[in-house]
Amino acid sequence: MKEKELHRGVVPFLNCKDYLVSNETYEVMLNKQIEMLVTSPIPSDLSKYYDSEEYVSHHNTKKTLLNFIYNTVKKYSFKKKQNLFNDHQKNKTVLDIGTGTGDFLFYCKQKGFLVTGIEPSDIARQQAIEKKVAVHKDLKDVLGKKFDVITMWHVLEHVPNLYEYLEQLKNLLNDNGKLIVAVPNFKSFDADYYKEYWAAYDVPRHLWHFSQKSIQELFKSVQMKVVKIHPLKFDSFYVSLLSEKNKTGKTNFAKAFLIGLKSNLSARSTKEYSSLIFELKHTQN
Secondary structure, three states: OOHHHHHOOOEEEEEEEOOOOOOOEEEEEEEOOOOEEEEEOOOOOOHHHHOOOOOOOOOOOOOOHHHHHHHHHHHHHHHHHHHHHOOOOOOOEEEEEOOOOOHHHHHHHHOOOEEEEEOOOHHHHHHHHOOOOEEEOOHHHHOOOOEEEEEEEOOHHHOOOHHHHHHHHHHHEEEEEEEEEEEEOOOOHHHHHHHHHOHHHOOOOOOEEOOHHHHHHHHHOOOEEEEEEEEOOOHHHHHHHHHHHHHHOOOOHHHHHHHHHHHHHHHHHHOOOOEEEEEEEEOOO
16 A cells, blocks of 8 residues: 555654544654655544534534634635636536535536536535535546546545545546645644644544645656645634634634734745645646
């Protein structure tokens, strides 16, 4: 299994706690060769670690201020996300992996795209289906098909069989297609500031923690290349808000805003934003 190679020669980096479900502690280990962090150990049954009303991406019904902020910004970001592949091609096919409750797919469908989603959570998938979009449980359900665009918004860090998944992504993408991957960036200012309290470590649900170099190296192994990188500037504020809660037990909006702002200002020179969007294509294109 190639994933074992990612754990080979790793050194201790941080001990992080699961603040959402179990309160268990996990080691986050550094693979210096490709500048990537790996969570250790990986639980044999990951599904129970998603069983929380606090896990926003799968449950959008809980009325809290954090969920209101999350959902408001999520809707605002749809146009920006869709503009990454809006070249006015007719009948463009879009596969959204980890589609959650289907809001982004529904938005794309309204804009004329032919949409398909993948969502393993039964609760979230049912909510997506109620929006009249086609959503499958597993990636294997669409193997053999081809898509013009594949999107993964904060999903890759959850995938256990990483190399196998990358190979499947490559095979699902049309020759001139575009793969769009958004992931947290552990080299950002807010990650360094909050350290083990940084909410985007989110162990053990996040199995891998990426840098720009690691994304480039991993996709290079399946003959794909990064063609553009974009920041997700709001993430620094939202992640800082969650991190403050992890660190102090309180929701400190003022402090979170300050750290989020500092993170974005720092990234203007370092390019290490809290989260990054990678546009990828086949190497031969």
